[in-house]
Amino acid sequence: MLGAEKNFNGRTALITGASSGIGAETAVLFGSQGAHTLVHYGQNLKGASAVVEKIRDAGGSASLVSADLSTVSGIKHFAETIQALKNPVDILVNNAGSLIQRKPFLEISEHLWSEVFTLNLTSAFLISQTVLPSMVERRLGWIVNVSSVAARFGGDLGAIAYSSAKAALSTTTKGLAREFGPMGIHINAVSPGTIDTNYHKKFSKPEALAAVVAATPMERLGTSADISEVIGFLCSEGARFVHGQIIEVNGGFLMV
Numbered sequence: 708m709l710g711a712e713k714n715f716n717g718r719t720a721l722i723t724g725a726s727s728g729i730g731a732e733t734a735v736l737f738g739s740q741g742a743h744t745l746v747h748y749g750q751n752l753k754g755a756s757a758v759v760e761k762i763r764d765a766g767g768s769a770s771l772v773s774a775d776l777s778t779v780s781g782i783k784h785f786a787e788t789i790q791a792l793k794n795p796v797d798i799l800v801n802n803a804g805s806l807i808q809r810k811p812f813l814e815i816s817e818h819l820w821s822e823v824f825t826l827n828l829t830s831a832f833l834i835s836q837t838v839l840p841s842m843v844e845r846r847l848g849w850i851v852n853v854s855s856v857a858a859r860f861g862g863d864l865g866a867i868a869y870s871s872a873k874a875a876l877s878t879t880t881k882g883l884a885r886e887f888g889p890m891g892i893h894i895n896a897v898s899p900g901t902i903d904t905n906y907h908k909k910f911s912k913p914e915a916l917a918a919v920v921a922a923t924p925m926e927r928l929g930t931s932a933d934i935s936e937v938i939g940f941l942c943s944e945g946a947r948f949v950h951g952q953i954i955e956v957n958g959g960f961l962m963v
């Protein structure tokens with residue numbers, strides 16, 4: 708984590724999927740650097756509560772928000788909750804996402820395809836649509852979407868819906884950056900390589916992870932902090948002229 712500076716004092720940050728992994732680390736970063744942090748979770752209340760506690764222990768302020776982002780009704784309900792907040796969101800990190808199930812292409816049902824797209828793409832669309840009007844009114848805001856290296860190469864076997872949704876999220880990022888840059892909103896994406904989180908406990912075999920390490924010049928998997936620190940940077944003054952970019956963070960596994 709970055710130092711103890713209060714870089715985000717007075718800001719409100721909403722981090723989706725903050726109950727574990729990259730989102731949890733990102734929430735702790737913003738929360739411990741002064742932002743009032745909304746820690747979103749889907750099912751893992753225990754993980755999200757631990758994140759809130761960590762932020763409060765660091766002297767910060769945080770609250771829990773929950774929603775299932777794999778259904779449009781769940782996202783819309785979440786959007787209403789965000790709209791009802793006293794303080795508008797200044798920093799949005801669209802991080803919640805998942806492969807949901809690894810499936811060969813011929814076995815992907817329409818339901819699974821649409822669920823994966825809803826979680827990884829539509830949630831970012833609708834949540835961004837919810838927070839942007841106030842950002843525009845105030846000419847102030849940062850959005851970081853969490854894409855994936857899979858968007859660049861099609862993903863490992865069984866991940867076509869996921870990699871396609873992430874590719875669309877990267878493109879959405881660029882379109883949003885064009886439209887909202889002139890209104891003072893900073894919009895980028897971070898594209899993690901293989902990061903050692905629950906995601907891979909669920910979806911990847913140890914041999915596959917070992918093969919990634921072997922193909923990575925930095926000779927290791929990424930950590931959640933490797934990603935959260937880049938997200939923090941993208942929302943900082945130092946990144947004031949970084950806009951509409953998909954920042955690859957993968958230890959050199961894929962160089963674009």
Ligand SMILES: NC(=O)c1ccc[n+]([C@@H]2O[C@H](COP(=O)([O-])OP(=O)(O)OC[C@H]3O[C@@H](n4cnc5c(N)ncnc54)[C@H](OP(=O)(O)O)[C@@H]3O)[C@@H](O)[C@H]2O)c1
Nearest residue numbers: 724726727728729749750751776777804855901902904906
């Ligand atoms: N790990 C990697 O190698 C890697 C690589 C590239 C991109 N990414 C992306 O990074 C992001 C974070 O993943 P991670 O690796 O940190 O995995 P993780 O530890 O499994 O975290 C995923 C987060 O997303 C939330 N989430 C999943 N399904 C949800 C649903 N239906 N509704 C609401 N929230 C839901 C989870 O919340 P609950 O558990 O509380 O439901 C959790 O907080 C994801 O978008 C992922 O696609 C990860």
